[in-house]
Structure formats: structure tokens, C-alpha cells
Amino acid sequence: MTLTQLTYVIEIANASSMNEAAKVLFISQPSLSESVQELEKELGIHIFIRSNKGVQLTPDGKEFLGYARAVVEQYALIESRYVKREQTKTKFSVSAQHYTFAINAFVELIRRYGMEEYDFSIFETKTGEIIDNVENLRSEVGILYLNDFNRAVLTKIFASKGLSFHPLFDCNIYVYLWKGHPLAHKKKIRMEELADYPCLAFDQGETNSFYFAEELFSTYDYKQIIHVSDRATILNLFVAINGFTLCSGIICEDLNGGEYCAVRLDSKELMTIGYIKKKGIPLSSLGALYIEEVSKYREQVLS
16 A cells, blocks of 8 residues: 555545546556555455446445545645645644534634644534544544433444544533523523424434434424524524524633523433544644643533
């Protein structure tokens, strides 16, 4: 296995075509195909499925592609720094469910990093995309939650994709709503009291399974439920129609403003906030710093 072969696999996956990848790589299509076949034979797996419509990654190929990209990117950084003597931009990426504390931790990471040049990414996105991003090493870590309902299913999915889950802290469940909501003054809210108000839930796209839901009690028979795609829409609907959602209770007013509050749900249910990462790959120094910043919110949960 060579670095050249890894580069070939990446270009073929990007183009979904042997012919197109060969043009980009300035080699003949037969030579490219032969090199990939030799790699597949060496690895003992099929990386691509070939058809008249082009090429498609196999499940083994999809996993291999993530590692190939990581190796090629790291080699490029080493070459740039030590061979070409260039100053390179440090890269870091995280994917997360819609948690303001995950964004705040990202902001603190940037402040602590304190360098003029960097290439950071944060994806506030669907649960399925978080898993895919970490599996394919598009993101180093993914922030999400487990509870008694989704734990077995998601843990099985993590294992099948070569991922591991690392718990950070446990949270009670809170009702998130605007301060003008009729129930905002209560110390605790029962599920029955929410019946006449619309529940707002983040849409999970093609993976719209109960187990991928960001909100607790995803199988609850809500009389009114609205699926949305972003946090700004939820905040607007809080005010416009007295909507609500269920959350960890960790509120960051710097991002959402001071018009909203979290009221404890009358339930013994807990959610475990944690992160997923690729098995066998230790956290980078930036990854460790980011997780350190997220972990600080444990104090807000316990206070």
C-alpha cells in the first residue's frame, strides 16, 4: 500500500468515475484501475463496486476512505511543514447536535488557540450526519446524547462504524421555551401540561428515526408537533406560537439571548451528553482542548 494508491482512492471517490479520476490524476484509466485492484487484493476487501454507471464505495471502502483521507492530509501537513518549510493552517472540525454549549466551547477553543492562521469547522447538524462525519473523519469529534431509549441502538451503530462513545455528564430533562410562555413561571412542568402547546423538533432528514431524535420522548404522542431544520426557527416559533422543545437545560444567553428559559420537566429521565470519535485514533491536542471546554458545562448541570 502506497501513498499514491491512497490518493487514487480519494480521487475516484470524489469523481465517482474511474475515467474522470484518471483525467484528474493524469494517468490512464487502465493503470488506475489496475493499481486499485492491487490495493484491494493486498487489503483483502473490495473498495469500490464497478458498474456501467460508474463506481460506488462499498461499506468497507467507505471506512477505508476515511483513514485514507486522514493519512493523505497528515502527510501533506508534514511535507508542507518540514519539506517545503511552509507555515500551514492547523485544522480542526467538530459536528454536534443543536447545543449552544457546543458552539460556546468551540468559540473558547478559538480564543485559547490564539493563532492567526487556522482552518476550523463546526457543523450543527442532524444526528445521522454527525455519525457519518466522524466515521469519515470529516469531523474529529461529534457531540450528542444517549439515554435509556436510544442507547442500545446507537451504541450498535457506533460499533458498526468503528466509533466509540465517551460520556461527559448527565443532565435532567428541561422544557425550553420563551419567558412569556404561560408555563414559564413554573418550577416543574408535567408532560400533561404541555398537551395544548406545539412541540418543536429538529428534523432528521432521511434518518428520521425515533432513535436519532434530538428531543427526549420522541415516541410520545404529541397532539401538535412541528419539525424544523435550524435553531433560529425554533426560537422564533417559541414566541410566535408558544412552542416548546425538550433539552439538557444548559442555556447560553450569549448566543440565544435572554428571552428564553428552561424549566425542569417532572421526570426522572436522564440524558448523557458525550462525544463520539474514531476508534484507535487518539484525540489531537485541539480535540482534547475542545472536549475540555465542553466538560466545563458539567458545573452548570450540577449547580
